[in-house]
Amino acid sequence: MNCRSFRKRQVELLDACPDPATIADLLEHIAECSKCAQELREAQTVMARITPSQKLRDSSKVKERIMNSITDLNTTQQTDAYRRPGYRKLVHVGIFAAFLLLAIVATGRFTSRNGSISSPVYVTLAQASEFVRGVKTMHISARMRTIPQGHFDCIDLNAPLIPVEMWTQFGDLAMVRIQKQHRKIVADGKSTTMLMQTGGTPLAAKFDGLAEGCFSTLAPLLHPDTLFERESKAAESSDSDVNVATEFGSDGREKTILTISAKAQGDFSESDYLRNKSIIESYNIRIYTFDAQTSRCEGVQVYIRTGHGNVLVFETTKIEYDIPLDPSLFRLNVPKSATWLNESNETEVVRDTSSMQPDEFAQEFFDTLSRSDWQKARQFSESLLDNSDLRKMFGGLKIISIGKPFRSGLYPGWFVPYEIQLKSGQVRKHNLAIRNDNPKRQWIWDGGL
Amino acid sequence: MPVMLSEYSSGFPTDSQASEETGNCGWPQTLDEFELLVDNVLDRLVWYAFHTLGNADDAEDVVQEVLVRVYADRAKRRNVQRVMPYLYRMVANACRERCRRDRNKPTAIELDRLDNISDEKNGLQTQITIIDELQWIEHLLNQLPAKQAEVIRLRVIDDLPLSDIAQILGCLLPTVKSRLCYGLRKLRQIVSAPKEGNR
Numbered sequence: 001m002n003c004r005s006f007r008k009r010q011v012e013l014l015d016a017c018p019d020p021a022t023i024a025d026l027l028e029h030i031a032e033c034s035k036c037a038q039e040l041r042e043a044q045t046v047m048a049r050i051t052p053s054q055k056l057r058d059s060s061k062v063k064e065r066i067m068n069s070i071t072d073l074n075t076t077q078q079t080d081a082y083r084r085p086g087y088r089k090l091v092h093v094g095i096f097a098a099f100l101l102l103a104i105v106a107t108g109r110f111t112s113r114n115g116s117i118s119s120p121v122y123v124t125l126a127q128a129s130e131f132v133r134g135v136k137t138m139h140i141s142a143r144m145r146t147i148p149q150g151h152f153d154c155i156d157l158n159a160p161l162i163p164v165e166m167w168t169q170f171g172d173l174a175m176v177r178i179q180k181q182h183r184k185i186v187a188d189g190k191s192t193t194m195l196m197q198t199g200g201t202p203l204a205a206k207f208d209g210l211a212e213g214c215f216s217t218l219a220p221l222l223h224p225d226t227l228f229e230r231e232s233k234a235a236e237s238s239d240s241d242v243n244v245a246t247e248f249g250s251d252g253r254e255k256t257i258l259t260i261s262a263k264a265q266g267d268f269s270e271s272d273y274l275r276n277k278s279i280i281e282s283y284n285i286r287i288y289t290f291d292a293q294t295s296r297c298e299g300v301q302v303y304i305r306t307g308h309g310n311v312l313v314f315e316t317t318k319i320e321y322d323i324p325l326d327p328s329l330f331r332l333n334v335p336k337s338a339t340w341l342n343e344s345n346e347t348e349v350v351r352d353t354s355s356m357q358p359d360e361f362a363q364e365f366f367d368t369l370s371r372s373d374w375q376k377a378r379q380f381s382e383s384l385l386d387n388s389d390l391r392k393m394f395g396g397l398k399i400i401s402i403g404k405p406f407r408s409g410l411y412p413g414w415f416v417p418y419e420i421q422l423k424s425g426q427v428r429k430h431n432l433a434i435r436n437d438n439p440k441r442q443w444i445w446d447g448g449l
Numbered sequence: 450m451p452v453m454l455s456e457y458s459s460g461f462p463t464d465s466q467a468s469e470e471t472g473n474c475g476w477p478q479t480l481d482e483f484e485l486l487v488d489n490v491l492d493r494l495v496w497y498a499f500h501t502l503g504n505a506d507d508a509e510d511v512v513q514e515v516l517v518r519v520y521a522d523r524a525k526r527r528n529v530q531r532v533m534p535y536l537y538r539m540v541a542n543a544c545r546e547r548c549r550r551d552r553n554k555p556t557a558i559e560l561d562r563l564d565n566i567s568d569e570k571n572g573l574q575t576q577i578t579i580i581d582e583l584q585w586i587e588h589l590l591n592q593l594p595a596k597q598a599e600v601i602r603l604r605v606i607d608d609l610p611l612s613d614i615a616q617i618l619g620c621l622l623p624t625v626k627s628r629l630c631y632g633l634r635k636l637r638q639i640v641s642a643p644k645e646g647n648r
Binding site for chain 1: 480483484487488491492495496509512513516517520522525526535538539541542545549578579582583586589590601604605606608609610611615616619620621626629630633636637640
């Protein structure tokens, strides 16, 4: 060993319990090299100087307090267990668990189906949660199959994978920035601002607090502790299959791969219109990769199962923890020309629509646009129809047909099929999204133009 | 002059000793295993929480909270192999949460908190000595980059093996080694420089 190699490895001699086998050559070197021996002594001296001469000992009462708490806990658990009418079933569960454990040992893998979440899954999630609880900042670069200006929850299986960037700074006032090409959302801890570029005038909106509804699919990724809780609940639910496996990554390190296969949520009995339009409304497969040693989540991939195979709709390309974030990331410059969507105060009810059927409201809505009655239209669409581009496009339209309303997926409102002819002569055929889940039960237009 | 590798033994059991004493059986599943773990780790965890929070009462409360969770959630964590680093991470997180919750409370070692520390094992004079020493150590460590200081703190003040430090901090062993190496090098310069405040 030469002096250079020694300097590189000398901290091994400063470890709490160095392995004699691995340090033998280091010891051999310092026996011969007085310069390196001196260097090591200096390092040891400085360590000695900052070693407290005494340490605080625990109060003798602490252990007693802990053990008393445990006794209370045990008593409560036992009482609860015996109160539960089906506690005897636990015996059967225990036998099943034993077989399952044998299966894990035999295969090195674990698969949980329909609610029988396992220790390995909990351990993976719990360790990852413990890790992220200490994280201060996070940056995620990802790709998502979505349209550049669309809602962050919406996916489009025919769209290319486009870049999505997310930053978050944890704390009492969590700060978040999420952006893709034509849609940006910034939460500065007090409010959330959204900016969309839809072709003409930019649209902006501001909400109090952290408006996670603007990015509800991605929000859990930025709150990994919630994400893991959510995944652990999902793993327990009857609609998910959970699989934990270990494998070696391209960096040669052991990885824990957690795979959750979840069925589509929502009611599709009337229509499949919203099926596969968001991750949660799809049969999706979520794959999390954790570093086995550090429990860091290193990657997330989401596939949607379709009749033509699995389609990748989301994947992280980089996850960074505890990196310095520029404060300007959490400020959003909204152009002066932007139309603010929710600037107006409480919408004035010009016409009570609470007793209308969905198709009646759709008829009323399009009639209003055809007359270019923007005062009334504002009631139906809050302030979106203040947008001059939309006024130009839809003012004076002609209704060709209004179809039978239907519901789909998790959407709380209705879809009404329609066919209209615009002033430009263009014919549009689509589904109007309307909802009345507000305290006054007034119908509002929610999309689909 | 011979190099003494055990020169920094603090009197606390090292992690490997603690593991041996707990039978190296992983996460405690029975009350007996749990009590054995408490006997072996209580001092170390309270000490870690104490020099993180600067207050003995808070340190004891945090450790109590964590150890009760250790037992309450034992089923979930039965597969955890290396218990000690996991416990340190739990205590570190609990300390951070307590600091966040009690923003008005000091997080550094402060002498005016001494009136809170008065149990039988830790006499007032001992407390003053410990806190005085820790203040001086923190004064030195605060002159280092935070990540290097954290590794030195865990290695020297908590007497933890480097492999455990890597687990606690969630980074690779070579990273921990290089942080220790560079940190100690800088510390040597700081200690040897005749600056006011360095004794």
